Amino acid sequence: MLFVMATSTLSRCIIFMSFLAVGSCKTTSVLQTTSGPMQGSIHSYNGSDVYQFIGIPYAAPPVRELRFMKPVPPTAWNSTFTAERFPPSCMQYLFENDRWLIPKESQNISEDCLYMNIYVPRATSSAEPKAVMIWIHGGGFTAGQGSIFDASYIALRGDVIVVTFNYRLGLFGFLSTEDTNARGNYGIWDQVAAIKWVSENIANFGGDNSKVCIFGESAGGNSVGLHTIIQENRGRIHRAISESGAVYSPRAVAEQSQTVARRAAEMLNCSTRSTKDIVECLRTVPAGDLLKVQGAASALSNQSGESFVNHMGPVVDGDLIIDHPVEILKNRSSEGFKFFQTLDILAGTNIAEGGLMYWPLMKYQHQYHYNISEGVPAGVLCDVVATAAAEEYAVSTRGLIKDAVCKQYTVRDGSLAEQGRSTVDVYADLQFFIPTVQTLDAHYTPEKVGRSFQYIFTHQPSFTWIRERPPWLIGANHAGELPFVFGLDAMYPPTHEKPRAERKLSESIMTYWTNFAKTGTPNGDPSLPIWPDYEPTTSAYMNLSLDLGSGVHLFSDRVHFWTRVVPDITSTVIEGQTDCACTIALGLFVSIYVAFATGFVMWL
Incomplete structure (x- = not known):
């Protein structure tokens, strides 16, 4: 056995565990890592043991001269490191609505935050190493932490090792002057470093470093997509699960990063004569001051106000991300595509991802004379949402695309509620659903070098992150699948009832996810429906609901619009066959980032 249990008062443990489903009374044996020896703790979940190693440093604290630099290995230690304490969260604003999920230690924020947590199920034999799943949290590249996800339940359910970790966020992780003074992508480099540490050390925890699956949601899903084309990961990752995020997502790559850096410098009274001056000054300002200007520095507006474009996140730096991901694929x-092709990929979205627009659309109620609890009128779709969607395209095409979006998503003779659902679907499609389809289409080859799978999560959870959810917003909102991936006990409030039907769905999803991590296919459990491979000709998918089942050609009309109609418009205008006199509406659109930054959304 890999681990030797040590306990002082076993009888007290048994008494304690008779009252609670989770207990912790033991420590693991000492393990060796490239950083030094360490020891974790043993926790019992309904009678099954999980070995937890919490707060392992995988990189040196990125402070002082290491701010805005690639991560470097941590200083090695000789005495046994006790891995039992959650680390602080990376620099961010913590929202009150989230605190019940965040361990007490992680409710502190610090630049010294590059730590990981490892969850190992039961006793592990070195002769039978376990598949490994590395979780990348979401949060719009400005918020989130690994410690919010107790991976014990999924580790036990699938008999896999699960790793969670922190990475630098906001300006600390993604400041870029778009030159050699600050290339950016420090948060993604942190992720690469965490993956490397796992590859080099997980065998000592009973893991198989030839069966590593990265998975993540939202910004974490976008990160997963980026890692599938990053050469540094070759040989270190073998499968990838993207939840509500994709390498094709507009939010996977940020724009105008140098402008954001310059604005931050101006707000902190730094010289902006050169990018070198900007970086040298920002490297010395107190962390709290840099955090304070982050939101304002990145809130860039355009003719219609904030759009769907991301201004804080990964960039094409010519080093880690050598070209725009879409161009690579x-x-x-390209070497990036060749690597991408070798991986098994599972990707999907939730049916009501557009619920993220609920708060931004509130501000138009007076102007357009509607009550958002009843729905959203077509005027808001055409004047506000379609305009914002069109601004992702060249100026010469925006007028035609705006009109096309308006026509496509207007519900003829429908109710205000139906129009509301269709309106928010614009954001869902542009940011999540269509990029997922494009990623799967790009990944597929007749030779099936790497296998592809798609899902749609449609069940409306009994617990929702949206307070005062309107009745017209039906189905799973953004992040709604997370409690089902990590287990209801891990992510539902302790006092919230956990219906048996939802527990069964969660168990099914955990089984699908962990089977995929182990074998490259979610199938293998005879009690679950067969999940068909994705191919562009059939677009097969699995509907994750209380009534599991597969289907084909998900939302085919919307796929056709974004992958055929819109490209036809852009190519026609570019070729000079259409004279587009584009008039951009001046209605102010509040971006989803602003909704997130003000604390309305948990994981973006």
Whole structure:
């Protein structure tokens, strides 16, 4: 056995566990890592043991001269490191609505935050190493922490090792001057470092470093997508699960990063004569001051106000991300595409991802004379949402695309509620659903070098992150699948009832996810429906609901619009066959980032 249990008062443990489903009374044996020896703790979940190693440093604290630098290995230690305490969260604003999920220690924020947590189920034999799943949290690249996700339940359910970790966020993780003074992507480099640490050390925890699956949600899902084309990961990751995020997502790559850096410098009275001056000054300002200006520095507006474009996150730096991800995948001879093709990929979205627009659309109620609890009128769709969607495209095409979006998503003779659902679907499609389809289409090859799978999560959870959810917003909102991936006991409030039907769905999803991590296919459990491979000709998918079942050609009309109609418009205008006199509406659109930054959304 890999672990030797040590306990002082076993009888007290048994008494304690008779009252609670979770107990912790033991420590693991000492393990060796490249950083030094360490020891974790043993926790019992309904009678099954999980070995937890909490707060393992995988990189040196990125402070002082290491701010805005790639991560470096942590200083090695000789005495046994006790891995039992959650680390602080990386620099961010913690929202009151989230605190019940965040361990007490992680409710502190610090630049010294590059730590990971490892969850190992039961006793592990070195002769039978376990598959490994590495979780990348979401949060719009400005918020989130690994410690919010107790991976014990999914580790036990699938008999896999699960790793969670923190990475630098906001300006600390993604400040870029778009040159050698600050290339950016420090948060993604942190993720690469965490993956590397796992690859080099997980065998000592009973893991198989030839069966590593990365998975993540939202910004974490976008990160997963980026890692599938990053050469540094070759040989270290073998499968990938993207939940509500994709390498094709507009939010996977940020724009105008140098402008954001310059604005931050101006707000902190730093010289902006050169990018070198900007970086040298920002490297010395107190962390709290840098955090304070982050939101304002990145809130760039355009003719219609804030759009769907991301201004804080990964960038094309010519080093880690050598070209725009879409261009890499279009070039099938590129090294990035060749690596991408070798991986097994499972990706999907939730049916009501557009619920993220609920708060931004509130501000138009007076102007357009509607009550958002009843729905959203077509005027808001056409004047506000379609305009914002069109601004992702060249100026010469925006007028035609705006009109096309308006026509496509207007519900003829429908109710205000139906129009509301269709309106928020614009955001869902543009940011989540269509990029997922494009990623799966790009991944597929007839030879099936790497296998592809798609899902749609449609069940409306009995617990929702949206307070005062309107009745017209039906189905799973953004992040709604997370309690079902990690277990209801891990992510539902302790006092919230956990219906048996939802527990069964969660168990099914955990089984699908962990089977995929182990074998490259979610199938293997005879009690679950067969999940068909994704191919562009059939677009097969699994509907994750209380009534599991597969289907084909998910939302085919919306896929056709974004992958055929819109490209036809852009190519026609570019070729000069259409004279587009584009008039951009001046209605102010509040971006989803602003909704997140003000604390309305948990994971973006």
